[in-house]
Amino acid sequence: MTLNELLEWRDRARKAMELRLGEVPPSDPGAPFKRREVLICAGGACVSCGNAAVITAFRDNIAKRGLSDYVKVVETGCVGCCDLGVVIIVMPDNVLYRKVTATDARTIVEKHLVGNEIVTELLHTGENGEPYKSPGDMPFFNKQLKIVLENCGLIDPQSIGEYVARDGYQALGKALFEMDPQEVIQEVLASGLRGRGGGGFPTGRKWSIMAAAPGPEKYIVCNGDEGDPGAFMDRSVLESDPHRVLEGMLLAGYATGSHKGVLYVRAEYPLAIKRLQIAIDQAREKGLLGERILGSDFGFDVEIRVGAGAFVCGEETALLASVEGKRGQPRPRPPFPMQSGLYGKPTMINNVETFANVPPIIRNGGAWYSKIGSPRSPGTKVFALAGKLVSTGLVEVPTGTTLREIVFDIGGGVPGGHQFKAAQTGGPSGGCIPAAHLDTPLDFDSLQSIGSIMGSGGLIVMDETACMVDVARFFMEFCVDESCGKCPPCRVGTQQLYHMLTKITNGTATERDYQNLQELCNVVRSASLCGLGMTAPNPVQSTIRHFREEYEAHIFNHRCPSGVCRKLLTFSIDQDKCTGCSLCARNCPASCIEKVDGLKKYTIDSSKCIHCSACFDVCRFDAVLKV
Amino acid sequence: MTSLSNVTKGISRSGASTAPYEQALWQELSAAIEFYHHAPDALIQVLHRAQELFGYLREDVVQYIARELRLPISRVHGVIGFYSFFSRIPQGKYTISVCMGTGCYVKGADQILRGFEKALNIRAGQTTPDGRFSLRCVRCVGACGVAPVAMVGNDLHTNLKIDSVKKVLKAYK
Numbered sequence: 001m002t003l004n005e006l007l008e009w010r011d012r013a014r015k016a017m018e019l020r021l022g023e024v025p026p027s028d029p030g031a032p033f034k035r036r037e038v039l040i041c042a043g044g045a046c047v048s049c050g051n052a053a054v055i056t057a058f059r060d061n062i063a064k065r066g067l068s069d070y071v072k073v074v075e076t077g078c079v080g081c082c083d084l085g086v087v088i089i090v091m092p093d094n095v096l097y098r099k100v101t102a103t104d105a106r107t108i109v110e111k112h113l114v115g116n117e118i119v120t121e122l123l124h125t126g127e128n129g130e131p132y133k134s135p136g137d138m139p140f141f142n143k144q145l146k147i148v149l150e151n152c153g154l155i156d157p158q159s160i161g162e163y164v165a166r167d168g169y170q171a172l173g174k175a176l177f178e179m180d181p182q183e184v185i186q187e188v189l190a191s192g193l194r195g196r197g198g199g200g201f202p203t204g205r206k207w208s209i210m211a212a213a214p215g216p217e218k219y220i221v222c223n224g225d226e227g228d229p230g231a232f233m234d235r236s237v238l239e240s241d242p243h244r245v246l247e248g249m250l251l252a253g254y255a256t257g258s259h260k261g262v263l264y265v266r267a268e269y270p271l272a273i274k275r276l277q278i279a280i281d282q283a284r285e286k287g288l289l290g291e292r293i294l295g296s297d298f299g300f301d302v303e304i305r306v307g308a309g310a311f312v313c314g315e316e317t318a319l320l321a322s323v324e325g326k327r328g329q330p331r332p333r334p335p336f337p338m339q340s341g342l343y344g345k346p347t348m349i350n351n352v353e354t355f356a357n358v359p360p361i362i363r364n365g366g367a368w369y370s371k372i373g374s375p376r377s378p379g380t381k382v383f384a385l386a387g388k389l390v391s392t393g394l395v396e397v398p399t400g401t402t403l404r405e406i407v408f409d410i411g412g413g414v415p416g417g418h419q420f421k422a423a424q425t426g427g428p429s430g431g432c433i434p435a436a437h438l439d440t441p442l443d444f445d446s447l448q449s450i451g452s453i454m455g456s457g458g459l460i461v462m463d464e465t466a467c468m469v470d471v472a473r474f475f476m477e478f479c480v481d482e483s484c485g486k487c488p489p490c491r492v493g494t495q496q497l498y499h500m501l502t503k504i505t506n507g508t509a510t511e512r513d514y515q516n517l518q519e520l521c522n523v524v525r526s527a528s529l530c531g532l533g534m535t536a537p538n539p540v541q542s543t544i545r546h547f548r549e550e551y552e553a554h555i556f557n558h559r560c561p562s563g564v565c566r567k568l569l570t571f572s573i574d575q576d577k578c579t580g581c582s583l584c585a586r587n588c589p590a591s592c593i594e595k596v597d598g599l600k601k602y603t604i605d606s607s608k609c610i611h612c613s614a615c616f617d618v619c620r621f622d623a624v625l626k627v
Numbered sequence: 628m629t630s631l632s633n634v635t636k637g638i639s640r641s642g643a644s645t646a647p648y649e650q651a652l653w654q655e656l657s658a659a660i661e662f663y664h665h666a667p668d669a670l671i672q673v674l675h676r677a678q679e680l681f682g683y684l685r686e687d688v689v690q691y692i693a694r695e696l697r698l699p700i701s702r703v704h705g706v707i708g709f710y711s712f713f714s715r716i717p718q719g720k721y722t723i724s725v726c727m728g729t730g731c732y733v734k735g736a737d738q739i740l741r742g743f744e745k746a747l748n749i750r751a752g753q754t755t756p757d758g759r760f761s762l763r764c765v766r767c768v769g770a771c772g773v774a775p776v777a778m779v780g781n782d783l784h785t786n787l788k789i790d791s792v793k794k795v796l797k798a799y800k
């Protein structure tokens with residue numbers, strides 16, 4: 001294919017998508033039905049909510065009503081509001097229906113597609129029950145700015161044509177025929193884009209170092225390991241818009257004089273792997289990967305490598321070892337991968353979201369991008385919102401948006417009348433941000449200054465029922481499990497930290513342990529070989545910094561103020577609520593729940609209780625109390 | 628119970644003596660190795676395929692892979708031991724993976740795990756005596772927006788509550 005053919009293809013593909021792009025042709029008054037498209041979310045969460053049955057129901061009912069010539073069903077990538085699955089959008093009316101079931105599908109066909117009437121009861125509603133018709137009406141969407149996610153939820157990720165319709169591969173065409181590699185790098189430098197994998201290294205600088213590395217054998221690697229538990233941005237991009245990542249890698253290849261790419265994806269993401277493979281096959285078939293791309297002299301091809309469940313493989317030197325089929329253990333740097341990486345050749349590693357930002361930067365220019373968001377880390381950032389929020393899912397906002405806007409405006413605040421306590425960013429390398437810092441703008445530098453990190457974009461909100469010591473212990477357990485064991489400060493240190501935190505949560509720690517904990521944090525930070533060990537103390541140090549009183553309550557008063565640490569809780573039964581069902585007594589491993597003489601009530605002998613919480617878990621009447 | 632009991636019977640492309648089904652598996656594995664041109668750096672990809680085919684990494688399979696990729700057996704075992712995805716012991720018919728990632732943890736995943744442990748009467752990392760279920764913890768399957776979640780095989784179950792445990796299990800009886 002040539003550049004001209006690509007342009008023609010885009011125009012044709014756009015025409016085919018006109019209903020979705022809002023370029024609605026005048027409707028034919030003689031036609032019995034309006035032409036429409038039904039977009040059904042096929043993102044990971046909606047698949048698990050049973051979107052297959054919904055798709056079948058739409059297809060069947062559309063056929064049954066003779067609408068097949070008028071209505072097209074499209075499976076798109078993730079729309080973003082994962083808690084509302086299965087999500088469908090009817091275009092060009094731009095109506096979003098939520099929690100759609102197979103039965104609802106029939107209603108939508110009858111009422112909306114045949115009757116031209118909106119099905120109000122399937123619309124999402126706001127706090128006071130006001131219905132939202134379009135995604136743009138929902139606070140969840142209207143504060144977002146979508147660049148990386150511009151196609152997510154709009155196009156069919158398995159169709160290269162739909163990506164092309166959205167200016168896909170235009171940046172590649174522009175680079176190959178109108179720009180020399182140095183100019184491509186200049187645009188990326190001018191954009192101010194910083195790596196989205198967590199470190200925030202300026203991408204343009206990385207690319208210019210790589211361009212200077214000796215060739216011709218050089219590798220471009222896309223880091224799709226996304227091991228941070230609580231993050232799913234890269235997964236959604238790979239599943240919803242895989243061609244965008246390929247185009248970003250192609251541009252990196254052209255800019256730096258590299259001809260081979262490797263996509264490293266974690267094994268936990270089978271759907272992403274499948275869709276990427278489809279995308280690669282399509283791009284090869286169209287001559288967008290391989291030799292002489294678009295008739296130029298530039299050749300580039302990529303290959304997928306699947307990880308096997310090791311968090312440390314996100315670290316770049318460990319990742320390279322893993323691609324070579326070895327144990328994924330980091331090694332000291334230098335030499336840096338760009339000096340000696342895959343098979344000893346210069347290798348440049350970027351994150352999925354970093355690559356996904358590049359095509360629009362080349363299309364619209366670096367200056368355009370640099371004006372978005374905070375001046376020192378411009379652009380947008382995708383966050384995966386999870387935890388105690390009314391609306392969870394995937395959001396993209398300009399950098400510098402405050403935590404408050406994300407949690408309360410986009411996320412709708414904390415549900416169930418609970419209080420916001422902290423937001424965790426950066427996963428096991430990050431920290432907890434307390435309510436006092438809700439107005440912190442989210443960018444690399446501001447987050448670092450309050451003891452957390454931007455990380456890759458996981459953002460987990462906790463309410464007052466979370467114990468911060470327990471959260472620190474949770475992350476430390478993660479680091480113990482995931483430490484590759486190569487260097488003792490991390491291998492032994494994280495284990496010791498974990499023991500100390502466990503002692504605190506059990507109420508057996510002394511003041512001495514508390515001091516040791518803080519000292520050991522510094523040792524692990526400064527003496528570990530790779531980023532995993534160096535940042536493992538972050539969750540501990542940030543919670544001590546912002547929630548010192550909680551640590552002290554555990555240590556000095558043997559109390560867990562949030563009622564989480566089981567060993568510090570007293571279990572009892574609320575005699576008013578207990579119905580005497582005996583379920584707790586039958587489940588108590590210590591046999592310490594007895595019937596109260598003469599009454600249909602039960603009571604706990606706390607002297608024998610082993611604090612297993614079984615009674616609390618099983619009681620269906622909220623009669624078991626833990627304080 | 629472990630794969631070691633298979634050592635003796637499996638050295639030389641052992642498929643010959645076993646059922647046709649087993650032979651088909653060996654052929655598939657051999658095809659995967661061909662696909663990667665016997666390249667030693669494809670080890671992890673080949674192990675994935677082998678585990679998919681055989682359910683776990685049996686000793687005879689491991690030895691075969693080592694030979695075909697011209698790698699010392701110790702290297703292969705080193706890699707298998709390093710990555711949590713690989714298993715050297717047979718798994719139950721259904722593997723239940725309870726997510727213990729942050730998103731799920733703050734929404735009570737530990738309660739869900741305790742629920743499964745209790746209902747199946749095994750601990751995480753074990754398999755029920757009837758070979759039906761294996762239970763394990765995983766770290767984030769990327770569905771944190773609908774936490775807490777568990778996977779049974781490749782099916783994702785979302786927004787779990789303590790009462791959902793029995794319901795989920797029933798679907799696989």
Ligand SMILES: Cc1cc2nc3c(=O)[nH]c(=O)nc-3n(C[C@H](O)[C@H](O)[C@H](O)COP(=O)(O)O)c2cc1C
Nearest residue numbers: 195196197223226227314315316350351354531532
């Ligand atoms: C323990 C550890 C885990 C990491 N995990 C990831 C990851 O899952 N995804 C990622 O893109 N980068 C991860 N990184 C950062 C990478 O090493 C690397 O800096 C990044 O991929 C570079 O891409 P960028 O410049 O586009 O950000 C991790 C680093 C460490 C130390």
Ligand code: SF4
Nearest residue numbers: 484486487490530533
């Ligand atoms: S810091 Fe931890 S993960 Fe990193 S090399 Fe050392 S032991 Fe391995």
Ligand code: SF4
Nearest residue numbers: 578579581582584619
């Ligand atoms: S399970 Fe609850 S209601 Fe039933 S006996 Fe125990 S405390 Fe009472």
Ligand code: SF4
Nearest residue numbers: 588609610612613615
């Ligand atoms: S916490 Fe456990 S041991 Fe204590 S009363 Fe409840 S079930 Fe029995």
Ligand code: FES
Nearest residue numbers: 726728730731770
């Ligand atoms: S934490 Fe469970 S899916 Fe992410």
